[in-house]
Amino acid sequence: MDLRRAALDRARLLSTRYDDIVPVNALREGFRFEGEQVSFGSFFSGIFRPKQCRGPAALSIVTAPPKHARDAPYDDGFDARTERFVYHYRTAKTDTADARLAAARDNAALSAAGRLAVPLIHFHGVAPGQYSPLAPVFVTRDDPDKRVVELEAALPVADTSDEGLVSPPDIRRYATRQAVVRLHQHQFRRTVLRAYRSRCAVCSLREAVLLEAAHITEDGAALGHAVVSNGISLCAIHHLAYDRNLLGIAPDGVVHIAHRLLNEIDGPMLRVGLQGFHGAALDQPRRADERPDPERLDERFERFRQAA
Secondary structure (H helix, E strand, C coil): CHHHHHHHHHHHHHHHHCCCCEEHHHHCCCEEECCEEECCCCCCCCEECCCCCCCCCCCEEEECCCCCCCCCCCCCCEECCCCEEEEECCCCCCCCHHHHHHHHHHHHHHHHHHHHCCCEEEEEEEECCEEEEEEEEEEEEEECCCCEEEEEECCCCHHHCCCCCCCCHHHHHHHHHHHHHHHHHHHHHHHHHHHCCCCCCCCCCCCHHHEEEEECCCCCCCCCCCCHHHEEEEEHHHHHHHHCCCEEECCCCEEEECHHHHCCCCCHHHHHHHHHHCCCECCCCCCHHHCCCHHHHHHHHHHHHHHC
16 A cells, blocks of 8 residues: 555645646656656556566556547546446457457456455546546446456545545545546646647737636536537736626627726736737637637626626
């Protein structure tokens, strides 16, 4: 368990350092344990058990980054019915004895993690070369017939002690739902920024770390799906202004600034950063199916008008 705790601590440290989206090169450095460098895995094989593990259970699993995710919610293998992640057994890449043996060995390590109730790290690919670590997760159901396991997020301290998985099911369901929301937001941001060529749709700022994916209709609402047509790439200040109904976007794509800001006299940020864009046209994606949905814009713009 000491090696697992060291791995979990390192994964969470990297997640904090890189704001939850860790470059694969940082993950490939692994972690130190008892003076030795231990790997998190190759990130080409989904199930990994390092040679330093004393028991038979896997240490980490990997979900590859999505290749195509334009207008579909992020498919992270979450089953809304059971409120658990679903992870498939490994299939041999070629029909050879060595490939079948390697797949069987990895699947046995995955099943052992469930049987022994030990914590795992689940590296979710959110973009090529970028992963969001979920640590810890536990295999709480193993279905050899369907060749899948079900995973739940757990508490990083209480559930990684020598007592094992001790958190109640409702706590794990909450932790898992929060993890799903976080993964959806990462993928939503990636697809929206790609559609807008990584720049703010209002001011054309290209600094990626200052860009955010703004929802037109919020999560949880009837039209609040995590699809590109419900998102707009905005810099941090314009996103905040949009969320606070200080900036509105009409269904025809024209930017509006709240009257009370237009009538204020302040420094250059207000004059250039907000007032100067009143009446400007939103810079929209090239693809028609990725442009903001007029129905969503209309509903949101009406709220802006009422607030103004």
